[in-house]
Amino acid sequence: MSGPTVRLPRSDGTVAEHRLGEPGAFTRPDGPLTSRTAYAAAHVVADPFGDNTPGAPVDVDWEATLAFRRHLWSYGLGVADAMDTAQRGMGMPWSTTAELIRRSAAEAQACGGLLACGAGTDQAPADLASTDEVLAAYLEQIEVVEGAGANVIIMASRQLARVARSAEDYAKVYARLLEQVSRPVVLHWLGPMFDPALAGYWGSAQLTEATDTVLQVIADHSAKVDGIKVSMLDEAHEVDMRRRLPDGVRLYTGDDFNYPSLVRGDGESYSHALLGIFDAIAPAASTALQALDRGDLATYDRLLEPTVALSRHLFGTPTYYYKTGIVFLAWLAGHQQGFRMVGGLESSRSPVHLAEVFRLADAAGLLPDPELAAGRMRTYLSTVGVAQ
Template identity: 50%
Template sequence: MTAIALPAADGTIRTHHLGPPADLPVRAEPATSRLVYAATHVVADPLRASAENGPDQIDWDATLRLRHRLWDLGLGVAEAMDTSQRGMGLDHTAAMELARRSLTEARTRAARVVVGIATDQLPADDADLARVREAYLEQLHEIEAQGGETVLMASRQLVRAARGADDYRSVYDAVLREATRPVVLHWLGEVFDPALAGYWGHDDPHKAMSTVLEIINGHTGTVRGIKVSLLDDELERELRRRLPDGVHLFTGDDYNYTGLIAGDGTHHSDALLGAFAVVGRHAAAALARLDAGDEPGFRDVLGPTEELSRLVFASPTRFYKVGVAWLSYLDGAQDHFRMVGGFETGRSLGHLGNLLRAADAIRLFTDPDATARRAAGYFAAHGIG
């Protein structure tokens, strides 16, 4: 069965025929030409998933299997980030448990993991700068004590507490002074989280960049890099040109990653992407070509995936996690399409149908017959087909 009646965002229903899977040679070894991490999601326990938060909603075994799938492709895992619904269904307790389990699992195979730390143990409306600083330090110490390296995620509480760029500098300086392992900073734009508007103390991103560079230049021995998720490729190129030697720019631009990773011959971006949790096989195959010096081949494999990624990350962008979980379900990486906090309701059935079409266009699905059965069953339960 490869034909299926699919809804579309325009309200129509049309028959779609799925094609065969892409032939993508992959390997388990990490890329040598770029540092690459995929930010992946969590799998909910379908019997417990609801609008209530809590770690008991997570199917830990299924969640860890997703990490192994990425490690099997040679990709690192960025853990407890926004893709795993951090701050959007995944609370502090669950995030720290997720990090602990992932770090433990990674040690069984010497796999790469970086862990997001934040200030989400504080009340959402906390606006005390000292408490924000201590919350970051608490999570830093917790992850480093387990042997983990961290991504210093943008803090909603810091936005509320800071009165200007100096307050951002003071908090970041305090945390970076205490770090004993390399740290990646995180610049997450308001397109992903509206509560982060004005981060670094400026609404103008170029002024914000100056604050970021001041922080990085003051801690070049500690800052491994910065993940930039602004969906502004020109701004990213400018920042990476200005970074000190040895500090990496990890692109989080899920719209323009192919050209950013390929680079301009002088500078390139590494990757920490939610999109790579969706197109992991394509990413692994493309990176193998880049490692071999075949940049055109890299672009040929990875470039076509951007259309799918742009749809996954379409506005309102914070609901991109729905597409990640939906395509994971359709490709057999998990057994159901329920999400922590009932988050799957953030996208329409038409959007889900469009995602299936776009994914099939790049031959994402490894077993098209199984994908068609899963999709048909899901849509039928909602009166379609």
């Protein structure tokens, strides 16, 4: 049976007809995933009737936001909430983020879902003057996350990147944080391709020196570190780093370019996952991880291989706008009623870019209702001048 068609714009100024294929044959697990710990960094759903324009107060569709988290949990994935995928630092204020943490934590407890939430310093003024002020801001957010019953992800801090003068300043702040958390946390090293304000994190622009610093922090406090999420888009660096971690400390890949091979491993070591792309490819990712649990590497490779082109496109430069494509796919897949984002960020990718998102998602079998997806794509393209 042939699928619906959509006329898609291309970068050369032409339009080509695209016929949709069949959705992928993805399955939900019967029990927990066992071979890897895998989190999907989840987006928030903006209220389609809210203002949500640049500078306006944030208006979240809480019902759809929590329903999407239940979708991720139903596939056996953990949810990493209040992260950059949820527009931290790009429109989501701390007041709304704190509410997101509390609501997601209550939902996780109700359905038994694995949840970890980001704690940062974004509620504090951008011009903090000292590392002590940064520490106090971190502890305020950690208290909210722990108080809600969620696990903590200590996010990279723009304020710390601005006020720290040396690797020792980073080591001091993180040591004091890790001494005060109530249970092991996930650290987060977010590269400047995701947030340019984080260049030189850990006290050096040299990757080797920065890595040595964070590894020493982890070694000194390994009992308080569940793992570290590394989002540097450098496969060789991640493999080397995970081999140097203390026993029992996980490396969670945040590499949205090379995740299949990093999670698969090389026979000596492997990465766990904490990925923004898992928001968009949850059914494929879960089914692939179920195959990995069975030792079926061929199926694992087959399911994830077509998602890589999609992920690399979504996370193409400027990488920090990847969220737009993530939300666009959630709309196409029927998880939300409108293609709107906090702060008007839906305008941050071009129609040609989003047309390629549509084509690549279809190639990976990630549009569960082709008729719905085609109808929504035609509607969107008509509004930007592509006749259907």
